[in-house]
Amino acid sequence: MNAEAEPRLFATTRWSLVLAGANSDGDEQKAAEALAELCRTYWRPIFSYVCRRGYSSEDAQDLTQDFFLMILETNWLQQADKGRGRFRSLLLKSLQNFLHNVADKNQTLKRGGSVQFVSWDAWMAEAPSQLSISDRALDALAPERLFDLRWAVTVVEQALRRLREECEGKGRLRLFEGLRDHLAAEHADISYADLGIALGVAEAVVKKQLHNLRQRYRWLLREEVAHTVENPADVDDEIRHLCAALAAAA
Numbered sequence: 727m728n729a730e731a732e733p734r735l736f737a738t739t740r741w742s743l744v745l746a747g748a749n750s751d752g753d754e755q756k757a758a759e760a761l762a763e764l765c766r767t768y769w770r771p772i773f774s775y776v777c778r779r780g781y782s783s784e785d786a787q788d789l790t791q792d793f794f795l796m797i798l799e800t801n802w803l804q805q806a807d808k809g810r811g812r813f814r815s816l817l818l819k820s821l822q823n824f825l826h827n828v829a830d831k832n833q834t835l836k837r838g839g840s841v842q843f844v845s846w847d848a849w850m851a852e853a854p855s856q857l858s859i860s861d862r863a864l865d866a867l868a869p870e871r872l873f874d875l876r877w878a879v880t881v882v883e884q885a886l887r888r889l890r891e892e893c894e895g896k897g898r899l900r901l902f903e904g905l906r907d908h909l910a911a912e913h914a915d916i917s918y919a920d921l922g923i924a925l926g927v928a929e930a931v932v933k934k935q936l937h938n939l940r941q942r943y944r945w946l947l948r949e950e951v952a953h954t955v956e957n958p959a960d961v962d963d964e965i966r967h968l969c970a971a972l973a974a975a976a
Contacts, residue, residue, distance in 0.1 A: 758798070764813055764954065765794045767884060771876035772821060778869040779825060793824050812964060813954040814877055818870065863975045875975050878968035885946040889939065901925065905936050909943045 769790060776786040796802060802820065867875060886906065893902035904925045908916050916936075922929040951968070952961050 762798055765797060768813075768817070768877060768880055768954075769794065770880055771873045772817070774876045775818070775821060775869050775873040776825065778867075778872050789825070789828065793821060796824065812956070812960065814874075814964070818873055867975065871971065871974065874968070874971040878971045881947065881950045881968060882972075884950045885943060888946050889943050892942070893939075901935055902939070905932075905939055908936060909940055 772793060773786055773790045776789050777783060781789060797820070864872065864875075886909075890899070890902055890906075893899050904921065908921070918929045918932045918936075921936075922932045925932065927935075948961055948965070951964050952958060955961060955964055
């Protein structure tokens, strides 16, 4: 990730739409759609957190589904502390309260319901994350730190997915696959000559294309983060927080 300033301000984001709808000064339908999209994107940190709190994988699936349905089908935002400002922080606090209530009420989990918010089979079948994080590092993290790590990984993966789709649409998928591992690397760690040989292009072309991909990747990262904060001025601070979460597990 990179906290460099970008020329464009993210004036309207998914989270700002959600907050506007909750305050009755925005489009409620757009707010609901924006909230649903945020939930679909960031359900993995929720699931990981619930598992780390000691629930089995099956129970964690059910609890994650129930938590998101609670958010989407109730006046969750009106009851939540919107002063927290960021979707990540507000969601984690709400999840902690939700699990506390589940434990207090000793609720019986019901499996096999008709509503499924995310596809567990599809997730389990996916390739491992592009970010290499050891099992030892993951096991050592407290639930809250694991939540932040999974959140940061999701942001990175979303940006990489979008960049890949853009490159594929322009017929540059091979270029993306050849350079993706170097998008966040320092210049000193890269042999442009070797990359040029592997891709069958001149060294100068590699330098230019990698520079362009890095610029676009950083912009996409910032846009993904911007969708989870209310104030564009909070983007850099949120990026620093997520960078710290990634560094702690390196």
